[in-house]
Amino acid sequence: MSMINTERISSGIEGIDVLLQGGMIKNSVNSIVGSSGTGKTTFALAYLYQGLLNGDHTLYLSFEETPSKLIGEAEALGIDIRGLTNDSEDLIHLVESEKIVEFMTNILPALAQKLKHRNVKHTRIVLDPLTPILWEFPSEKEQRKVLTKIYQHLSSLGTVLQTIEEPNAFGQTDIGATETRVPIYLSDSVVHIQNLGLGGKYNRTCKIIKSRKTPHHEGIYPLNFVNGPGIAIDTSSVETVAMDTVVYDIRYQELMKKVKDLSKDKDPKKRIIAQIAKNLLGEREKKDTIQNMELVEVLTDKQILQEVKK
Numbered sequence: 001m002s003m004i005n006t007e008r009i010s011s012g013i014e015g016i017d018v019l020l021q022g023g024m025i026k027n028s029v030n031s032i033v034g035s036s037g038t039g040k041t042t043f044a045l046a047y048l049y050q051g052l053l054n055g056d057h058t059l060y061l062s063f064e065e066t067p068s069k070l071i072g073e074a075e076a077l078g079i080d081i082r083g084l085t086n087d088s089e090d091l092i093h094l095v096e097s098e099k100i101v102e103f104m105t106n107i108l109p110a111l112a113q114k115l116k117h118r119n120v121k122h123t124r125i126v127l128d129p130l131t132p133i134l135w136e137f138p139s140e141k142e143q144r145k146v147l148t149k150i151y152q153h154l155s156s157l158g159t160v161l162q163t164i165e166e167p168n169a170f171g172q173t174d175i176g177a178t179e180t181r182v183p184i185y186l187s188d189s190v191v192h193i194q195n196l197g198l199g200g201k202y203n204r205t206c207k208i209i210k211s212r213k214t215p216h217h218e219g220i221y222p223l224n225f226v227n228g229p230g231i232a233i234d235t236s237s238v239e240t241v242a243m244d245t246v247v248y249d250i251r252y253q254e255l256m257k258k259v260k261d262l263s264k265d266k267d268p269k270k271r272i273i274a275q276i277a278k279n280l281l282g283e284r285e286k287k288d289t290i291q292n293m294e295l296v297e298v299l300t301d302k303q304i305l306q307e308v309k310k
């Protein structure tokens, strides 16, 4: 996608803004990829909420859920959509995926015209989930053609956030999967959210897969649902200055070696466990200012992920 500028807008999720160096680029196309129940809609509602707080115009194109259901879901998060805008009727549209082209050509221009008259500073557009649109155009060639047009149109109106269902489960970074390849390729930024089910801090996680024009933070970060609007990403590991200590604890060294070996494993699931174990060990290292401490004497954190999978 070509972008007009590099001005940034807040995603509505503080941790994501930290990882994306301040937020999403205006008029870009951004994707949240995750399997069922990972928090994609919650994410999209937090994005919408931020827009309403900022006085942005917001447009939520839902391909599955009705506006009243989404308004109810937002309310459960403490987002009073009707109270925040006079335009709640215009805000959420249930679009049938087979009518997407008709919507784009007949209905959207009228909505865009309305925006022009209102002289809004910025518009946020949500597509949730994009997946039924992908089914409408099964060939990648078609998907690429149609989505390019859709994104060109939408990103000229505002900053787009779309959610994409990930077909595979644990450990897969589906950048190459046929089901998600085209929209991921065409996106300016991609955030991957997962429910790993490991328990503890890394039960749910978030990772930036790509972000054009932004040197983003690598790594896997804990994701939590929070009271109030949405999701919190724990980016404390980004903010902590890494200490250059030499750790003499033999057990720690053993586990770090296991982490190193596991991070080269063919199995993506094992590589994720290695990454998380490394984070957990790293956190202990930072907490201990005294060298030679028994850093892993008391293991927990699910016994450092079952001693880095033995």
Ligand SMILES: Nc1ncnc2c1ncn2[C@@H]1O[C@H](COP(=O)(O)OP(=O)(O)OP(=O)(O)O)[C@@H](O)[C@H]1O
Pocket (backbone or CB within 6 Å): 034, 035, 036, 037, 038, 039, 040, 041, 042, 043, 225, 226, 227
């Ligand atoms: N505050 C919360 N505390 C714990 N779990 C929560 C909270 N909010 C949401 N969840 C869990 O997250 C799940 C999914 O939220 P959400 O609808 O945002 O995910 P999704 O990825 O859009 O799912 P789907 O694939 O069904 O569209 C909820 O069904 C619920 O299990």
Ligand SMILES: [Mg+2]
Pocket (backbone or CB within 6 Å): 040, 041, 042, 129
């Ligand atoms: Mg959803």
